[in-house]
Amino acid sequence: MSLSFGLEVALSGLRAQQFALDVTAHNIANASTEGYRRQEAVLRPGMVINGAFSVNGPGTPKLGTGVEVVEVRRMQSSFIDGQVRTANQNVGSWDAKNQSLEQVEAIFGEPSDNGLSSVLDKFWNSWQELSASPESVPARAAVVEYGTEVSQRIGTLRSDLRNMQFNLDDQIKDDAASINRIAHEIADLNQSIGQSATGSFTPNDLMDRRDILLDELSKIVNISASGKPGSEMMLTINGKILVQGTYVNDVQVTEDSDKWSQVTWADGTSIGAKGGALQGRMETRDTIIENYIGSLDKLASGLVESVNATYSKGLTSDGQPAGNFFVAGTNGSNMSVERTLIDKPRLVVTSYTGRQGDNVLAQDIAALKDARNIDGDTANSFYIGLVSQIGSLARESKSTSSVQGLSLEQLSNQRESVSGVSLDEEMLNMIKYQKAYAACARMVTTIDEMIDVVINRLGTVGR
Amino acid sequence: MRITLGMMNGRIKSNLMGSAEEMLHAQDVASTGKRIQRPSDDIPGAGRVMSLNTALAEIAQFSRNTEVATTQLNSASTALGTVVARMQEVRKLALQGTNPSLTPEGRTSISVQLKGISEELASVANTQTLGRYIFSGSLSNVKPFVETTTGNEPYNYAGDQGQLTIQISPGNYATTTVNGDSVFNMNGAAAAGAPDIFTMLKNLSELVEAGDTAGISSSLTGVDANLNNVIASQAQIGARQARLSTTKENMLDAKVSTENLLSKTRDADMAEAIIDLQTKQNVYQAALSTAGKVIQQTLVDYMN
Numbered sequence: 001m002s003l004s005f006g007l008e009v010a011l012s013g014l015r016a017q018q019f020a021l022d023v024t025a026h027n028i029a030n031a032s033t034e035g036y037r038r039q040e041a042v043l044r045p046g047m048v049i050n051g052a053f054s055v056n057g058p059g060t061p062k063l064g065t066g067v068e069v070v071e072v073r074r075m076q077s078s079f080i081d082g083q084v085r086t087a088n089q090n091v092g093s094w095d096a097k098n099q100s101l102e103q104v105e106a107i108f109g110e111p112s113d114n115g116l117s118s119v120l121d122k123f124w125n126s127w128q129e130l131s132a133s134p135e136s137v138p139a140r141a142a143v144v145e146y147g148t149e150v151s152q153r154i155g156t157l158r159s160d161l162r163n164m165q166f167n168l169d170d171q172i173k174d175d176a177a178s179i180n181r182i183a184h185e186i187a188d189l190n191q192s193i194g195q196s197a198t199g200s201f202t203p204n205d206l207m208d209r210r211d212i213l214l215d216e217l218s219k220i221v222n223i224s225a226s227g228k229p230g231s232e233m234m235l236t237i238n239g240k241i242l243v244q245g246t247y248v249n250d251v252q253v254t255e256d257s258d259k260w261s262q263v264t265w266a267d268g269t270s271i272g273a274k275g276g277a278l279q280g281r282m283e284t285r286d287t288i289i290e291n292y293i294g295s296l297d298k299l300a301s302g303l304v305e306s307v308n309a310t311y312s313k314g315l316t317s318d319g320q321p322a323g324n325f326f327v328a329g330t331n332g333s334n335m336s337v338e339r340t341l342i343d344k345p346r347l348v349v350t351s352y353t354g355r356q357g358d359n360v361l362a363q364d365i366a367a368l369k370d371a372r373n374i375d376g377d378t379a380n381s382f383y384i385g386l387v388s389q390i391g392s393l394a395r396e397s398k399s400t401s402s403v404q405g406l407s408l409e410q411l412s413n414q415r416e417s418v419s420g421v422s423l424d425e426e427m428l429n430m431i432k433y434q435k436a437y438a439a440c441a442r443m444v445t446t447i448d449e450m451i452d453v454v455i456n457r458l459g460t461v462g463r
Numbered sequence: 464m465r466i467t468l469g470m471m472n473g474r475i476k477s478n479l480m481g482s483a484e485e486m487l488h489a490q491d492v493a494s495t496g497k498r499i500q501r502p503s504d505d506i507p508g509a510g511r512v513m514s515l516n517t518a519l520a521e522i523a524q525f526s527r528n529t530e531v532a533t534t535q536l537n538s539a540s541t542a543l544g545t546v547v548a549r550m551q552e553v554r555k556l557a558l559q560g561t562n563p564s565l566t567p568e569g570r571t572s573i574s575v576q577l578k579g580i581s582e583e584l585a586s587v588a589n590t591q592t593l594g595r596y597i598f599s600g601s602l603s604n605v606k607p608f609v610e611t612t613t614g615n616e617p618y619n620y621a622g623d624q625g626q627l628t629i630q631i632s633p634g635n636y637a638t639t640t641v642n643g644d645s646v647f648n649m650n651g652a653a654a655a656g657a658p659d660i661f662t663m664l665k666n667l668s669e670l671v672e673a674g675d676t677a678g679i680s681s682s683l684t685g686v687d688a689n690l691n692n693v694i695a696s697q698a699q700i701g702a703r704q705a706r707l708s709t710t711k712e713n714m715l716d717a718k719v720s721t722e723n724l725l726s727k728t729r730d731a732d733m734a735e736a737i738i739d740l741q742t743k744q745n746v747y748q749a750a751l752s753t754a755g756k757v758i759q760q761t762l763v764d765y766m767n
Contacts, residue, residue, distance in 0.1 A: 031468055105501045111512040111729070121520035128524045132531040132629045135594045135603055357595055357603025357640075358625055366630065369521075380517050384510045391502025391509055398503060409477055413470050420467030427762040 003454065006447045009046075012066030013440035016043050019069050021433045027421050028430075035212035037419040039204055042071040074204040080415045081211065082225075085218035087408040089275030092219040094401035096280030097288070100164060101394035104292065107160045110387045116153045117387075120380055122146045124369040131362035134350040141345040144337055147307075147325065151335040154300045158332040161289050161296070168285040169261050175220050175278045176253045176263045182217045183248045186210055186235065191246045194231025202230070222275035237271050260285065288393065295386045297331040302374035302382070304330055307365060314361045315354035322349040325365075468761075475754045482747040489740040498731040508728050515725040522718045525632050529711050531593065532629045535639040536704050538592040543646065543697040545587050546660075549580050550690040553664065556580075557686055560671040560679045570671050577668035581661055585610070585618060588643050598643030601625025607643045608661075618661045620649040631710050637703060641696050654692040657685035 020041040030036040046068050051061035109115050123146040130139040189210045196203040210233075217223055217235075223242065227234035235243040242249055251271055253261050263271050263278065273279040304326040314322035325348075327336050341348055351358030374382045491500055502509040556573050559565070565573075588598050588608040599607030599622030607622035622643055628636040645653040647660045657663065663685050670678040 032472075101503075105503060108502075110502060111499060111509050111516070113516070115513075117513045118516060118520065121517050125520055125524040128528060128630060132528045133593060134627070351601070353601060353625070355601035355603075355623065355625060356605075357599070357627055358601040359627060359629070363628070363630060363636075370633075381514070384513045387502050387513065388506050388510045391504075391506040394501070395503035395506065409473070412473065416467050416470040416473065417465045420465070420469040422465055422467040424762040425465070427766065431766075 003451050009066035010440050010443035016067040016069050017433045017437035024426050024429045028426050031421040035208055037208050038075045038421050040073045041069050042073050043067050044070045071200045075419050077418050084411045087411050088218040089222045090404040091408050092277040093275050093280035094397055094404050096277040097284050098397040098401045100284040101397050104390055105394050119149050119153050123150045124366055127362050127366035131359040131366055134359035135356055137346045140348040143348055144341050144345040147337040154296055154332045158296050161293050165285050165289050168281045172261050172281050173253050176251050178220055180250050182213050183243045186213050186243050187246045187248045190231045220276045221273050221278045299382055300332040300335045303379055306368050306373045310364050314349035316349055317354050319354050478750050482750045486743040486747050489743040492731045493736040493740045496731055497729055499729055512729045515721055518721050526714050528629050529631045532637045532639045533707050536700055539597050539641055540700045542587050542590045546693050554686050557679055561676045574668040574672040577664050581664040600642050616662045617665050620644040646696050648689055654688040657688040660689050
């Protein structure tokens with residue numbers, strides 16, 4: 001066993017400690033990098049060889065050959081990652097709904113003194129006012145004015161809701177584009193990972209980047225990752241392949257019969273998102289807001305029909321049939337008071353007899369306020385029902401999204417606990433590796449002195 | 464459990480955000496004084512606030528209707544008061560007319576006075592209030608008493624039998640008009656057996672002029688019948704006025720109690736809101752100072 005063997009051992013120690021210090025430096029440098037997973041140099045004692053000369057006793061002594069770095073381990077738990085991604089999908093979906101419903105609440109602006117509810121009150125009251133002064137032209141103008149305001153308010157609410165649907169539609173298109181972009185980036189990374197993996201050394205930082213992309217993707221749509229964690233990774237949405245290795249199956253945006261964007265596969269079948277922001281947006285656009293628009297239309301056409309049914313029985317002062325008050329057959333989108341009445345409010349009739357002081361018809365219309373003719377409800381209580389419905393869904397989505405957010409936070413903490421960089425720990429490691437490095441260096445010095453003894457002082461007796 | 468920099472920062476961030484959000488809501492409540500900012504704050508409460516607002520708007524409208532009804536009834540009452548007073552005068556004049564010692568000048572004077580009263584009553588009968596003839600039924604734009612030159616009757620009734628009713632509270636309607644033809648007995652139905660007031664006055668003035676004391680005496684029953692008829696109408700209006708003022712009081716009570724309920728449902732208890740805001744501010748302060756302490760130091764700070 002040569003003296004220089006000791007030098008080799010010490011050298012392996014110097015190299016390994018330096019390598020480990022480099023890893024520590026990398027960790028510290030990335031302490032605040034988003035998505036970075038802590039790395040750890042895995043050291044292992046070097047190969048064991050037979051000692052070259054025997055020491056006292058039977059057998060050959062075994063001798064270690066120093067230390068080697070076998071792996072740079074990436075501290076990560078696939079189990080927690082999977083859970084984080086499931087939580088991401090839930091949070092994505094409920095957040096999307098919550099944002100929209102907060103907007104819907106703001107659009108309706110109830111309870112307040114100037115919401116649709118108070119406009120409806122003013123409309124019914126204007127008929128009361130007219131019935132108290134059936135001769136009054138200003139009272140007639142007020143009836144037309146508030147009829148118009150009810151129409152316009154419903155129209156504005158409806159078009160605001162429609163605009164939200166259009167916005168959501170745009171976001172859905174963006175989501176589809178994001179899915180494709182991320183899928184391609186992942187495929188590219190898969191290729192790089194395949195090329196740069198050597199032996200037991202994995203391209204950790206590339207894998208970190210891929211994990212970030214997976215997190216991002218899981219906020220948009222429900223994905224599951226399967227297959228090998230390396231370059232062969234496969235991503236599926238509801239069992240259909242999105243990415244496999246370097247292959248990407250792009251999703252498409254197609255318009256359905258109502259001109260709404262649908263996200264489909266190349267063969268035209270819907271990807272059927274079950275989670276993530278995409279699902280939340282589609283549900284909000286297609287079900288939630290659509291329902292509210294339907295309710296507004298029902299309210300509008302209910303008002304139009306019931307007011308017209310009474311009004312059209314009236315007679316003008318020349319004994320002519322009164323016609324309609326609201327334009328017949330309209331809904332929330334185009335509800336309006338008849339043009340002739342807007343131009344000449346004095347033509348509004350108040351009676352079935354055409355006599356100027358007769359107010360029976362006006363009274364009957366004012367009484368429609370309490371008539372349960374919109375789905376078994378009065379107009380006001382139908383509208384209050386709609387607002388309550390919006391409120392309770394907003395509340396549900398708010399509390400669910402905050403609960404889901406908490407559970408995501410919990411899981412992220414667990415992940416951080418495994419993968420995050422602790423500066424205290426890195427400092428300790430730094431000291432550990434530094435001391436070990438210093439000790440190895442001292443070892444080299446020691447062996448150097450031993451060699452010095454052998455070379456310069458051996459066999460110089462009596463010199 | 465390993466505690467890392469990311470965990471600490473993440474936790475601090477979410478705690479700060481959480482307490483800031485709660486503080487913001489407490490601020491909204493305290494600064495607007497309203498407990499319910501949007502329906503999701505209290506769903507049944509928001510619905511109740513909307514219903515109560517509707518109820519208040521309705522009460523306000525019914526109060527306005529009651530005012531209109533009161534104005535109309537008041538003017539009808541004033542008009543009928545005038546009619547009653549004039550009719551009593553007529554009765555007095557008629558009695559004077561039966562005095563056989565009257566000079567022809569005296570008779571003419573009474574007759575002229577009777578004619579004057581007839582004209583005054585006609586103008587009272589054509590009273591207009593709030594743009595309507597109050598004695599013409601539904602034909603409120605039609606002058607109800609029109610002078611005629613043909614026939615025996617000096618005036619014809621051009622109105623109709625309709626009456627104006629105004630809703631003054633839920634399910635409660637007030638009739639605000641009396642029809643001129645019944646007040647002035649235009650068709651002889653209201654005061655049976657007597658001619659209408661204007662014909663009666665015309666006949667009476669002719670009888671006085673002619674000095675027909677027997678005729679005057681016999682027509683006194685007609686004067687009495689007409690007077691009683693007008694007094695009956697006046698009483699009817701008085702009863703309606705009384706009912707209106709009761710309704711008005713009830714409405715005021717309803718308004719106060721509805722406003723109370725609305726305030727209880729919608730408004731924040733200010734003491735509670737301010738204490739709540741203070742608490743939330745303290746929590747936020749605590750979160751901030753905790754963050755300051757936690758972030759400060761790591762092992763690095765203790766190494767040379």
